[in-house]
Amino acid sequence: MTRDAPDEPHLPRSAPIEAYGNGGFRFDTMSHRGSLLCLPDGIWAWPVTRTQEIDRYSLERVFARANSIDTLLIGTGSEVWLAPSGLREALRRHHVGVDTMLTGPAVRTYNIMLGERRRVAAALIAVP
Numbered sequence: 001m002t003r004d005a006p007d008e009p010h011l012p013r014s015a016p017i018e019a020y021g022n023g024g025f026r027f028d029t030m031s032h033r034g035s036l037l038c039l040p041d042g043i044w045a046w047p048v049t050r051t052q053e054i055d056r057y058s059l060e061r062v063f064a065r066a067n068s069i070d071t072l073l074i075g076t077g078s079e080v081w082l083a084p085s086g087l088r089e090a091l092r093r094h095h096v097g098v099d100t101m102l103t104g105p106a107v108r109t110y111n112i113m114l115g116e117r118r119r120v121a122a123a124l125i126a127v128p
Helices: 060-064 085-093 103-115
Strands: 019-021 024-027 030-033 035-039 042-046 071-075 097-101 120-124
Touching (some): 103 120
Parallel strands (some): 071 120
Antiparallel strands (some): 024 030
16 A cells, blocks of 8 residues: 555554664564554554655555544654644644654653544654
């Protein structure tokens, strides 16, 4: 579906992120090197490594599942980044709010919202 991303999720459901750093993430007794896209129906490898690569195309899975997502958290690695207005507006048209923050706070916020059973997704750039 997306460039350089596998068609099958690492995990076919959502799950809290247990740890992050060293270029990857740990969740549900699994580990993954690289960035992640956490959606209500699964956790996917995400080929994004820099904020400049975040666009509608890299978030294609989010747009395809917008009817099951209220909030998209974007973990921007270790750099502060604001989603361009065109991307924010495209998500808003699909009734998805977006919030950008460093990856650490994004992971913590995602876990809290997931624990509250909210309709949340997270696009997380891996940090060293």
